[in-house]
Amino acid sequence: MEARINRRSFVFGASCSLCGSMILPSCTQVPLTNRSQLNLYDSNLPIILMGGGVAGLPKIYPNEKALNQEVDKTYSRFLSKAKEDKILLDNTDESKKIEEIGKEIYTSLDTFYINKREKNPVENFNWQFALIESDTKNAWCMPGGKIAFYTGILPVCKNDDGIAAVMGHEIAHAFARHTVEKLTQASMMQMATIGISRSKYAELLNKSFRVGNVGGNVYNSVVKYGIFLPFSRKMESEADYLGMGFMNLAGFNIKEPAKLWQRMMAGQEGRVPEFMGSHPSPDNRSKKFLEWESEILDKFPQV
Ligand SMILES: [Zn+2]
Structure with missing residues (x-):
């Protein structure tokens, strides 16, 4: 098993840190990268977060469908608030562009799976895209495919x-179910620590839900809903790889990500743009994109 995973899983390594230490159904794998991932839903177990509910x-x-329904509501609330504050860009050339490119990518992913005669693991997602007027250089995705771009990143x-x-x-973050993985980890960590000290446990919980350095932008306050967690570097790297693959499926130029990262860091004077929060260092990142090029062209051919 171990050897098979190692051979198939290229850069991300095959370890799943929680699997070794807890008695759990086996890890699942992220489609297309085969990285081992702990996901309670794949074992038909609910994600439980102590103290995360009302009062x-x-x-x-209980399951991914329920999580995504809740995310739907959160995203709608976010959009209503943005609309109220007149910063939701609707029907502008730029907002249409965002929607168009998002759609091109997710429909290409559909075609990719049809061509492979396999089930698209995210065929049930209801993709949505929004453009928000804000200087923040950021974009994010909630589970189930709810995406927002801020004009600052354009x-x-x-x-x-x-x-x-x-x-x-x-x-790619949504495709690889990174949020579910983070929630699973948080849930497992809580289960493991419960009973040791209720108050310490609550403290830990609070910390694990606070994303550092949100830049005081009110629209980052979506973090308070607790489904917007910082991803690990491994997840960021995986999203880079898959994202590069997905853009190639849709016929975009895969030379661009490396250049984008250089632009992201230019003129920042040491200040890390929001989008790069827990991302790997830009130099390292640009190098990775170059390394992946031929593999991407081979594995994710334009559809
Ligand atoms: Zn990311």
Whole structure:
């Protein structure tokens, strides 16, 4: 088993840190990268977050469908608030562009799976895209495919290929179910520590839900809903790889991500743009994109 995973899983390594230490059904694998991933839903177990619900009661997400329904509501609330504040860009050339590129990428992913005669693991996602007027250089994706771009990132994207690079990356986070993986880890950690000290446990919980350095932008306050967690470097790297693959499926130029990253860091004077929060260092990242090129062309041919 171990040897098979190692052979098939290229750069991300095959270890799943929680699997070794807990008695659990076996890890599943992220489609297309085969990285081992702990996902309670794949074992038909609910994700339980102590104190995450109303009046300090545990918050239970019984299955992925229920989680995504909740995310739907959160995303709608986010959009209504943005609309109220007149920063939701609707029906502008730029907002249409974002939607168009998002759609091109997810429909290409559909075609890719049809061509392979395999089931698309995210065929049930209801993809949605929004553009928000804000100087913040950011874009994000909630589970189930709810994506937002901030206008601040558009000059960095510079062209359609740059938008596709960021879009591919965000779609990849949803595709690889990174949020479910983070929630699973948080849930497992809580289960493991419960009973040791209730108060310490609550402290830990609070910490694990606070994303550092949100830049005081009110629209980052979506973090308070607890489904918007910082991803690990491994996840970021995986989203880079898959995102590059997805943009190639849709016929975008895969030379752009490396350039995008250089632009992202240019003129920042040491300040890390929001989008790069827990991302690997830009130099390292640009190098990776170059390394992956031939593999991407081979594994993710334009559909
Ligand atoms: Zn990311």
